[in-house]
Structure formats: C-alpha cells, structure tokens
Amino acid sequence: MRLLVIEDDKDLNRQLVAALEAVGYAVDSAFDGEEGHFLGDTEPYDAVILDIGLPKMDGIAVLTSWRKAGRTMPVLILTARDGWTEKVRGFDAGADDYVAKPFHVEEILARLRALLRRAAGHASSELTCGPVALDTRSGRVLVAGAPVKLTSHEYRLLAYLMHHSGRVVSRTEIVEHLYDQDFDRDSNTIEVFIGRLRKKLGVDVLHTVRGLGYVMEPEPADRDGTSAGAAGGPLNPAR
Template identity: 75%
Template sequence: MRALVVEDDKDLNRQLAAALADAGFAVDTAADGEEGYFLGDTEPYDVVILDIGLPKIDGISILEQWRRSDRKMPVILLTARDRWSDKVTGMDAGADDYLAKPFHMEELLARVRAQIRRASGHVKSEIECGPIRLDTKSARVTCDGLPVKLTSHEFRLLAYLMHHNGRVVSRTELVEHLYDQDFDRDSNTIEVFIGRLRKKIPGDVIQTVRGLGYRMSQGPDEA
C-alpha cells in the first residue's frame, strides 16, 4: 500500500510519514501544494493525507483539481480550523474524510485503514482469503490461525493482493503501489517476493495468471 502526505509543517510531515511507514505503507511526502498536486496527479496512491493550509496551492484547490481530473484515491483532509463550514467545503470538494488538528496518530491511522478498506470494497477490519487472514488493524497475517512472519515488502504485497482479492493485479500495478517514488523500481522483484510468500503460505493461494499478473484465490476448492 502506498500513501502520500502533503503537509507543510516539517515535524508533522515527518511524524505522519514515520507512522505510516511503521504501519506498512510506502510513503511519499510533499511540503507545499505545488509538489503535492503534481505527485497526486501523476502517481497512483491508495490514500492521501492532505493539509488544507498549504503554501503555493491550498489543499481545497488541489483536491478540486484532482477530482476534476477523475483522480479517485481516498483523501483525508487535515486542518487547524474546526469550523463546520470548513468541513462542508472540504467534503463538497471531494474529500473522503476530515480531521482537525491536533489529533491522535492512532485515530488518523484508523481512518486511513477504513478508507482503504472501503475503496477496495471491504467493510471489516479483517480480510480473509482461504486459510489466510489479514488483520488490517494490527497489520498481522495468520494462516490457519498461526502467525505468519513477513518482511515489510512481503506484507505490502500480500496486503495489496488481499485488499483486491479476486481481481487480477498486474506486476506494473504492484510495483506502483508497493514502492515509494525514490525506490529503484524493478518489476522482476515482484516475482522474488511472490516466491518468498509462497514458501510461507499455501502456494496455491496466490495464482499466476499468465501474461497478466497475480490473483488471490480461495485455495484448491475454488471454482
């Protein structure tokens, strides 16, 4: 999963990026509206945390431009203002959620998880696929009830596939959603991580769809 943080307060920007990284996200950051708009308009994100009071371009204007361009990623607005009229303006501009500063980081992370689940069609905090269960709240994976120890990249890959369970996901899409902007992206590494995952969970749960990509299955009994 990949997140974008657009926040001009350096300390808060750093804290948000660290919290999201600890929660298993690949994170890109921007400190002004101009850079934030460009990243959100050109890169695929699973969620965006967007401050309203930004230099160069304000957050509401950025969001309106994204939505006019049919950018559909979930966007959580941050603001130092807590007036109901500001919330209405933000939601009308296309925001999916709204959080006033100061806030608890755990609340933000809970809202992030909820938006990502909804965007992929899930309503519960636990996602199941055959014997595999992903607890999005704790970022833990179990197989037949037993914990599965994964590296950060393995977890991101499995989590993305499970959020999009039943759909064929291409290597290109996986690369775009698993790595931050500065990572040396190579689609061949996806095969390596898939191979590692298949050694830790039943191999038939992740299906290779020749020429197209990968798909999570329910296992050998899937029709």
C-alpha cells in the same frame, strides 16, 4: 499501499511519514500545494493525507482539481479544530474524511485503514482468502488459524493482493502502489517476494496468471486456458 502526505509543517509532515512507514505503508510527501497536486495528478496513490492550509496552492483547490480530472483516490483532509467551514468545503470538494488538528497518530491510522477498506469494497478489518486471514488493524496474518511471520515487504505485498482478491494485479500495479518514487522498477524484487510469500503461506491461494500478473484466490485461477498456479511463463516468479 502507497500514500501521499501533503503538509507544509515540516516536523508534522516527517512525523506522519515516519508513523505511516512504521506500519508498512510506502509514503511520498510534499510540503506545498503545487508539488502535492502534481504528485497526486501523476502517481497512483491509494490514499492521500491533505492539509487544507497550504502555500502556493491551498488544499481545497488541490482536491477540487483532482476530482475534476477524475482522480478518485480517498482523501483525508487535515483541518483546524474549530474550522467547521473548512470541513464543509473539504467534503464539498470531494474529501472522504477529515481529522482536526491537533490529533493522535492512531486516529489517522484508523481512519486510513477504514478508507482503504471501503475503497477496496471491504467492510471488516479482517481480510480473508481461503484459509489465509489478514487483520489490517493488528497486522497479524494467520493460515488455518496459525500465525505466519512476514517481513514488512512481504506483509505489504500480501495486504495489497488481499485488498484486491479475485482480481488479477499486474507487476506494474504492484510496483506503483507498494513502493515510493526511489524504487528500482526494473528489479525482480516483486518476483522474489511472491516466491517467499508462497513458501511462507504454504497454501495454494497466490497464483500467477501468465503474461498478466498475480491473483489471490482460494482455488487455482484458469484464465486463457492456463493454470495460474503454474510456475514459469513470462513472469516466472521465484518459489
């Protein structure tokens, strides 16, 4: 999942980015409202942490502009502890949740997990696809009850696909939502990680839909007359 942190306090911004990256998110950051507004308006973030009191363009104006432009990503606003009026203004502008300063990072992480689950239509912290289970709270992955050890990149990819299980996800979408702005989008990294995931999971749940992308499904997908689990085709993922 790819997140955006917009916070003008540089120390707090860096602390949030470090905490989010430590649990597997790809994170971009901005230190003022104008830069944050531009990033949120041009990049496909899965969620945004948005401070209300920002220089150049305040958080409410940023959020209002995004919603008017049709940007629907979940937004968690940061407010002062006694700023109940800011909370009301934030919700009226389109915020999905809020956290009052000062806060514990664990609360931010928990609220983000909930926002991401709801945005993908999941009610529980445990995502399942056939025998594969992924707990977004603990970061554990099980296959038929047995734990599977994944690297942070492999986990990030699996989590995104399982959040969107049953839907074909293109390579472009994966790159846009799993990596920050510095990622080499012309590399074959995605194909390599798809191959590694298939090998580590050891079950037939991650399929290639030729010419379109990948899908997590308990049974092989049959789209346009092609078995999605087949190797080869334009995407030719490594196995």
